Amino acid sequence: MTTSLSAKRAKGRAGRHLHGGRITYAVLIVFTIGSLFPLVWTAVAASRNNTRLAQTPPPFWFGGNLFKNLQFAWSDANMGTALLNTTIVAGSIAAGTVFFSTLAGFAFAKLRFRFKNLLLVLVIGTMMVPPQLSVVPLYMLIAELSWTDQLQSVILPTLVSAFGVFFMRQYLMEALPTELIEAARVDGASSWRVVWHVVFPAARPAMAVLGMLTFVMAWNDFFWPIIALTQNGSPTVQVALTGLGRGFIPDQSVIMAGALLGTLPLLIAFVLFGKHIVGGIMQGAVKG
Amino acid sequence: MARDAQAAAPSQGEEGAAPRTHSGAPAPHTGPPAPSESRTPSESAADRRRRARRSRRYRLDVRWSPYAFVAPFFVFFLAFGLFPLLYTGWASLHRVELTAPTDMEWVGLRNFSRLLEDEFFWNALKNTVTIGLISTVPQLLIALGIAHLLNYRLRGSMFFRVAALTPYATSVAAATLVFVLLFGRDYGMINWALGLVGFDRIDWQNGTWTSQLAVSTIVIWRWTGYNALIYLAAMQAIPNDLYESAALDGASRFQQFRHVTVPSLRPTILFTCVVSTIGATQLFGEPLLFNGSAGATGGAEHQFQTLGLYLYEQGWVNLHLGRASAIAWSMFLILLIIGAVNWLLTRRLSKSA
Numbered sequence: 001m002t003t004s005l006s007a008k009r010a011k012g013r014a015g016r017h018l019h020g021g022r023i024t025y026a027v028l029i030v031f032t033i034g035s036l037f038p039l040v041w042t043a044v045a046a047s048r049n050n051t052r053l054a055q056t057p058p059p060f061w062f063g064g065n066l067f068k069n070l071q072f073a074w075s076d077a078n079m080g081t082a083l084l085n086t087t088i089v090a091g092s093i094a095a096g097t098v099f100f101s102t103l104a105g106f107a108f109a110k111l112r113f114r115f116k117n118l119l120l121v122l123v124i125g126t127m128m129v130p131p132q133l134s135v136v137p138l139y140m141l142i143a144e145l146s147w148t149d150q151l152q153s154v155i156l157p158t159l160v161s162a163f164g165v166f167f168m169r170q171y172l173m174e175a176l177p178t179e180l181i182e183a184a185r186v187d188g189a190s191s192w193r194v195v196w197h198v199v200f201p202a203a204r205p206a207m208a209v210l211g212m213l214t215f216v217m218a219w220n221d222f223f224w225p226i227i228a229l230t231q232n233g234s235p236t237v238q239v240a241l242t243g244l245g246r247g248f249i250p251d252q253s254v255i256m257a258g259a260l261l262g263t264l265p266l267l268i269a270f271v272l273f274g275k276h277i278v279g280g281i282m283q284g285a286v287k288g
Numbered sequence: 289m290a291r292d293a294q295a296a297a298p299s300q301g302e303e304g305a306a307p308r309t310h311s312g313a314p315a316p317h318t319g320p321p322a323p324s325e326s327r328t329p330s331e332s333a334a335d336r337r338r339r340a341r342r343s344r345r346y347r348l349d350v351r352w353s354p355y356a357f358v359a360p361f362f363v364f365f366l367a368f369g370l371f372p373l374l375y376t377g378w379a380s381l382h383r384v385e386l387t388a389p390t391d392m393e394w395v396g397l398r399n400f401s402r403l404l405e406d407e408f409f410w411n412a413l414k415n416t417v418t419i420g421l422i423s424t425v426p427q428l429l430i431a432l433g434i435a436h437l438l439n440y441r442l443r444g445s446m447f448f449r450v451a452a453l454t455p456y457a458t459s460v461a462a463a464t465l466v467f468v469l470l471f472g473r474d475y476g477m478i479n480w481a482l483g484l485v486g487f488d489r490i491d492w493q494n495g496t497w498t499s500q501l502a503v504s505t506i507v508i509w510r511w512t513g514y515n516a517l518i519y520l521a522a523m524q525a526i527p528n529d530l531y532e533s534a535a536l537d538g539a540s541r542f543q544q545f546r547h548v549t550v551p552s553l554r555p556t557i558l559f560t561c562v563v564s565t566i567g568a569t570q571l572f573g574e575p576l577l578f579n580g581s582a583g584a585t586g587g588a589e590h591q592f593q594t595l596g597l598y599l600y601e602q603g604w605v606n607l608h609l610g611r612a613s614a615i616a617w618s619m620f621l622i623l624l625i626i627g628a629v630n631w632l633l634t635r636r637l638s639k640s641a
Contacts, residue, residue, distance in 0.1 A: 019441050035455050035509075038466045038470065039455075039458065042466050054475050058480055100360040100361055101361075104360070104361045111357070119358060123361065128627075129369060132616045134369060135599075136603060139609075140379075140390075144390075156364070162365075192353070195357075222460045222573040223573065237461075241461035260462075262459060266458075270450060270453070282518070
């Protein structure tokens with residue numbers, strides 16, 4: 001990524017990659033404000049109270065109620081449990097997806113076996129199937145297993161991802177020299193040892209990116225959790241927020257505090273790793 | 289299979305020279321020679337047996353491990369993807385209640401024929417198409433423009449990129465709850481701002497067009513930056529020479545954008561169109577939560593009820609799983625039709641270009 005960027009920058013001096021003018025900056029700043037404002041305002045509304053939110057003009061700056069509202073959302077609206085559940089769910093899904101995708105991606109990128117191309121087409125084909133198509137039987141299945149309201153009903157169906165397999169395959173095709181695998185084989189390493197000592201270390205950057213993307217997606221997943229889980233059982237953050245929105249808590253500022261709690265972990269991750277997440281999305285896009 | 293073993297272990301290149309027996313007698317050649325082992329003629333029978341066993345294990349390993357590596361994906365896909373997909377088709381031909389999902393009564397195509405007469409189904413289909421159009425088209429156009437600007441050399445370009453992506457990190461639920469407040473009729477900030485410019489208050493939730501516009505705004509807000517980054521990635525892969533020659537021919541910046549950038553991005557644009565279309569067909573969380581306390585109806589007059597929401601209402605509010613399944617399959621068919629139209633359109637576009 002970095003080498004290609006700097007190479008491009010050097011070439012850019014010839015013609016393209018002109019400096020952005022004032023208008024460019026102006027438009028981008030407006031766009032950035034538009035992107036960030038609803039998030040900032042979530043915090044503003046969460047720091048006020050209901051009476052202040054029901055006045056015109058609406059508040060633009062922080063008030064003094066943030067801590068009280070967060071506390072209320074945390075305990076009374078189940079957000080504490082929900083955050084813990086969501087961390088477990090998103091963490092398991094991210095770990096499982098990364099692990100299985102790396103294994104399958106390695107096989108598709110570097111190993112030879114019969115039906116490889118057919119299987120790869122199948123993997124890509126599964127990306128086109130919308131989740132709605134499987135909701136009804138999935139629900140019957142988890143009802144049959146008495147898994148309703150249990151976290152595994154949300155974790156297991158999303159534990160593998162076709163996108164992940166494809167992403168890892170594209171990465172390993174370039175990043176993992178075949179000679180390295182051959183050398184390990186000559187030394188007598190079994191396939192599992194090759195995976196552990198050669199593939200995983202080589203794939204680490206892509207695994208990190210895929211892990212972050214999957215975590216964000218799993219954290220924000222909505223359609224299936226709201227069917228499989230309830231607000232009173234073991235909700236994820238999204239399910240708990242639905243409860244807030246449906247008026248179990250009538251206070252708007254508490255609702256906003258809940259929304260803030262559900263978004264904050266990912267926002268912190270974005271501040272810390274934003275560069276890598278952006279790089280990952282751009283990388284996945286070009287090759288996918 | 290011999291081909292596989294050879295490819296994986298080039299040390300066996302001399303294999304042809306040694307007579308190949310099944311027991312692995314020319315031991316140094318088959319299997320991975322362990323470093324400690326030397327080719328001395330005085331090896332014991334036990335050594336040879338051990339080596340034969342090792343080489344057999346090695347060949348089995350090379351042959352079957354690839355399947356073991358791809359197996360988890362397919363096991364999970366079969367259990368939680370393909371089986372449900374087919375079973376949904378089966379359930380759509382039955383009368384099934386949520387309260388007793390194992391009691392299935394065969395009704396043939398009645399669920400589907402009922403859908404055709406169901407005004408709420410057509411209403412949901414129409415809303416899905418309208419909301420899909422007014423959210424996808426502006427979203428992709430803005431994304432294209434923003435990507436073009438991000439492609440300039442900028443101070444703090446990484447800041448702009450991360451900021452553009454933050455809405456993507458916001459969940460449907462959190463985003464919708466905020467926008468419900470912003471779009472509030474009496475105290476919402478948007479109506480307040482409109483009031484400053486002299487407009488009347490708009491009842492965003494109860495109007496047909498206004499509510500659909502508001503729901504689309506949430507979608508646009510969440511996904512524009514994401515699509516912009518995808519376009520940006522594709523733009524950075526366009527060779528610079530194309531721009532140089534265009535500039536030599538006297539093309540202005542806008543002409544370069546139209547005649548170099550956009551044509552080079554065509555595959556990426558198609559990709560984002562397909563992905564956004566799939567996303568729009570499944571739209572669910574935004575209309576569900578935009579409705580506040582009323583549940584899955586999509587507004588008092590179903591004015592922003594989408595197909596995804598209607599499926600949910602039929603299955604989990606009215607408890608008709610069979611009908612929900614029929615809606616799911618109808619959505620799938622609609623997606624296939626859209627996919628085919630998309631494909632035909634791009635074929636025509638690429639021919640005419």
